[in-house]
Amino acid sequence: MTTTDDHQVLPKIVRPTHYDITLTPDLKEFVFTGHETINLDINEDTKVIILNANEIEVKSAKLGKLNSESHDAVSIEHDEAKSTVKLTFPEEYPAGCKVKLYLEFTGILNDKMVGFYRSSYEENGEKRYMATTQFEATEARRAFPCWDEPAIKATFDITLIVPSDLVALSNMNVISEKSQGNDKREVKFATTPIMSTYLVAFIVGDLGYIEDSTSGVQNGGKPVLVRVYTLKGNEETGRFALRVSVDCLEYFAGVFGIPYPLPKCDMVAIPDFEAGAMENWGLITYRTAAVLFDPNASDARFKQRIAYTVCHELAHQWFGNLVTMEWWDHLWLNEGFATWVGYLAVDKIFPDWDIWTQFVSEAFQRGLQLDSLKSSHQIEVPVNDPSEISQIFDAISYYKGASVIRMLSNYLGENVFLAGVRRYLKKHEYGNASTNDLWNSLAEESGKDISEFISIWTRKVGYPVLTVTEPSPDTLNISQSRFLSTGVIDPEEDITIWWVPLNIDVGTGNYKDLKDVVLTQKEKSLNLPNRHEDFYQLNSRKTGVYRVNYIPERLAKLGQAVKKDMLETSDRVGLVADAGALAISGHGKTSGLLNLIKEFDKEEQYIVWMEINTRLSDLTSVWFEQPDYQSLLSFQCNLLSKLVHKLGWEYKSDDDYLTTMLRSLVIKIAGRAGDKDVVNEARRRFKLFISDNDENALHPNIRGVVYEIVLIHGGGEEEFEAILNIYKTAKIADQKVVALTALGHAQQEKLIQRALELSISDNVKSQDIIYPFTGLKENCKSRRALWSFIKQNWELIQNRYQHSLSLFGHIIKSLDSFSSFDDIRDIEDFFKDKNTKEIERPLQQSLENIRVRAAWLSRDKKDVEDWLRNNGF
Known part of the structure; x- marks a missing residue:
């Protein structure tokens, strides 16, 4: 293992060009045997070869020139810490020659959901197994010795020797099958294109x-x-x-x-x-x-x-497999693009879903929320140690990355942007690329120096908030500064000047006339053309990656514009989202957010209600131990009562998708908040569904919602047992998920403990701990019990999930629902003597989120109290 530009990578002395791998998995003993032949190019004189291997024992190694005698290794040295194996041969091979490396090895079909692993399921009361793979980011080395880095591409011939009654799959099509005797057969697959090791896969089941x-x-x-x-x-x-x-x-x-x-x-x-x-x-x-x-x-x-x-x-x-990032620093080229392009395709296939507006409410906000923390990271984030890789598979790489792409596509025009993407893919197909390669292709297509203005977005952490003042009726003064959820920013943290497309809408239908106005300095003044009804808004359609802070009077006017139906759905979503984020940070008051939300009492768009629910949930979650908690819930009930009544509980055959989703959402919001009519109807239908086996009493869309409402409002052991039985017996995967999540909403202490114990029991797959933990985190009555449970069972959790780092990170993020500085000290005290290398990012982000929540509560506690009193709650 060597260090190049701070990356821990394998020496460049040799490079593979082709692997021929044969594996024989044993689904009874949970082991596998393998042998492989690797074609290598020798780049420097050497008799030592180092490659990756983890939990694999190399039994023998031979090396020889093509069509020449091969020689056994004189030593085989495994380095578990670096997950490498060092092979030393008796003679030196000169640079420029081509050789073949022959290896025989054994490995483990582990139960860690990484590498070559076993997956279990029940069939007719019997536990059965299949073998499958998960190699991203650095786990191919658990299945076969290899050069396990994205830039070290090769072709692969895969052969599997499997029980005759099982299906064998790999990346390519089957080209031959033949019996091996003993109820086994050999399955050979066609040669793959040149590709990275993390994309190799095989399955037996x-x-x-x-x-x-x-x-x-x-x-x-x-x-x-x-x-x-x-x-x-x-x-x-x-x-x-x-x-x-x-x-x-x-x-x-x-x-x-x-x-x-x-x-x-x-x-x-x-x-x-x-x-x-x-x-x-x-x-x-x-x-x-x-x-x-x-x-x-x-x-x-x-x-x-x-x-x-x-x-x-x-x-x-295409993005990742055909063209692969050079190193994990450029992960966003895989994930940011796949996110943006994924939405592009869904919009094409299901245009009635309004998926891009959903992007504004979901993906866009998730990226902005994480990037508002000091513990965030750049889109192009330096990755040196393999343990750091999994920690950047987060909302920055996926959602901020996709949001920057969406902003650039909107600025250049989608046709020009996609033409640049085609140029990029064609130029780098079957190879590796960096972010600069993308900018170069877009520049060649658009005639604009893309890198000059967009690189700041991928190389700097954070994003701006634009503060807008109105020195005169036709003049705006716009300034930018880094947005932090803490609301406190030191001068050295506020030195970035972002390239910001303003996308100003003046309500006349001619907002595109101002589309190309860009803020490229800390502050600028702007004269507006004639406006409609004293109306304007920045970041129309919410394609720019920033928030807008209006003066209170302007925010009130925009609230009035909502009632006049002057704002597109995405703009209404963005208005609520910005007001919510600015209340959290202290740029605005929480009373301003509540006044704005009041203006949406006639709103009937599902996606807008998604965002309102997010912001109200944020508020009630932070105030969960405050006297005003119930008053906030009463405000929610009052806000939704007419819409719940209008939509009703019955799903109609002619409902469009968004109406279907809206009905489920408003029942959930009103029911969780304690709307008496909704709670009583949920109980009635639940009884019919459980006791009378009336499948029609609960439409599949609201079963999980009703389970939660029933448990939150008086549900006891009988209801808990019924939902637990649904989880155990459900045949549909999503119905198991909604039942398991709902169990986390139990209110009684003994039932909370049962939900906690269930989460790590044999009745719940290790992958599914995230579902009860989600319910327990959302449940105000169980948050502290959840944290105590994590502390008490830390050794078990760490041992089980230290190799499943995305799940491990999810568990850590279940801590960020607290709102006090005492909780921060408690969490820090617990982890101060623990090894947190693999979870450092999510841990620091959780702690910072608690600081943000505690500061928000301290700052606006009286503001909320006064607003609720003045508005009759």
């Missing part, structure tokens, strides 16, 4: 599938065979994902101008899976709830999640 093909019209005349694999009996629940994947592959082949290069694309539902999905080239793996959907029994929320997840992973077949 008892699987069924459904299939379809693309037309090939957009793919150079070559249809692509698409299959969705599931455990047998569940095949039809993959039908929706199959339809989306066929449409999406057709769309991407056209919009990117490069055909999908593999003959097939398999998607597989895995019972145990750490992340949501993984883009292995030609063999995409998913959590079951991220790919399987039953139109008669699934919650509609999961339909959109599946559509987006499928499109995101298929986008990676």
Whole structure:
């Protein structure tokens, strides 16, 4: 292992060009044997070869020139700390020669959801297993010795020797099968394109599938065979994902101008899976709830999640697989692009979902929230140690990255932007690229020096808040400074001057006339043209990555403009989001946010209510131990009562998707807040559903919502047991998820303890701890019990999740629901003698979030109290 530009990478003495790998997994003993031949180019004279291996024992190693005698290694030295193996041979090989390395090895089919691992499931009361892989970011080395870095690409021949009754899958199509005797067969796959090790994949299991093909019209005349694999009996629940994947592959082949290069694309539902999905080239793996959907029994929320997840992973077949980042510093080129392109595809396939407005409320806000912390990081973040890699698979790489792309696309125009993307992909296909390579391609296409103004967004942490004052009726004074949720910024933290497209709308329909006005200094004055009804807003359609701080009088006028229907849906969303964030930071008052939300009493757009719910949830979550908590809930009930009554509980066949989602959301908000009519109706329907087995009493879209409402408002052991039984017996993945999450909303102490104990029991898969923890974190009655439980079971949690770092980080982020400085001290005291190397980012971000919440409460406690009293709550 050497250090190059601070990156811990393998020596460049040799480089692989091709791997020929044969693996034999044993699903009874949970081990595997393997042998491989690696074609190598020798770059420097050497008799030592170092490559990656983790929990693999290399039994033998030989090295020889092509068509020449090979020599056994004189020593094989494993370095567990660096996850490498050092092979020393008796003679030196000169630079420029080509050699073959022959290795025999054994490994473990672990239960850690990384590397080559085992996944379990129940069938007819019997526990069964399949073998699968998860290699991103540095886990291919758990399956076979290799050069496990994204820039070290090679081609791969994969052969699996498996039980004759099981299905074997890999990146490419099967080219031969033959019996090996002893109820085993050898399955050989076609040679892959040149690719990175983290994208190699193979699966062995008892699987069924459904299939379809693309037309090939957009793919150079070559249809692509698409299959969705599931455990047998569940095949039809993959039908929706199959339809989306066929449409999406057709769309991407056209919009990117490069055909999908593999003959097939398999998607597989895995019972145990750490992340949501993984883009292995030609063999995409998913959590079951991220790919399987039953139109008669699934919650509609999961339909959109599946559509987006499928499109995101298929986008990676170009962004990440065809063109791969040079190093993990440029992870956003994979994830930011796949996020933006995923939304682009969903918008194309499901235009009635208004997905880009949902982006403003969800992805955009998640990126801004994390980036408002001092513990955030740049989009292009230096990554040196492998332990740091998993910690940047976060809202910055995904959502801020996608938001910057969206801002740039809006500025250049989507057609010009996509033409630049096509140029980038074509120029770097089957290779590696950096952020500068993208800027160069966009500059060549647009004729603009992209890097000059956009690089600041990827290389600097944070984003600006624009403060707007009105020195005269037709003049705006606009200044920018870094936005921090703490509201406190030191001069040295506020030196960045961002390139900010203002996108000013003056309400006349001619806002595009001001589209190209850009702020490139700390402050500027701007004269507005004639405005409609004294109206203007910055960041129209919310494509700019910043927040806007208006004077209170202007914010009130924008609230009035909401009632006059002068703002697009995305602008209403952004207005509420900015007001909420500015109240948290102290740039505005919480009373200003509440006054603004009051103006939305006639709002009927689902996506706007999503954002209002987020901001009210933030507020009640921080005030959860304050006397005004119940008054805030009363305000929510009052705000929603008319809309809940209007929408009712019945789902109609002619409801559009957004109406369907709105009904579920407002029932949830009103029910959680304690609306008596909603709570009583939830109890009535729950009783019919449980006691009378009336499936029609609870539509699948509101089952999880009703479970939560019933447990929050008087539900006891009987209701808890009923929901627990639903979790244990449900056949549909999303219905298991909603039941398990709901259990975390129990209010009685003994039931809270049962939910906590359930989360780490054998009844809950290790991957699914996030669901009860989500409910327990949201539940004001269980937050402190959750933290005590984590402390008491820290050793178990650390041992179980230290290799599943995204899940480990999620557990740590369950701590950020507190609102006092005493809690910060308690958390810091607990971790001061713990090894937090793998969770340092999420831990520091959680602590900072608590500081932000505590400061908000301290600053605006009386402001909220006065507002509630003055408004009759």
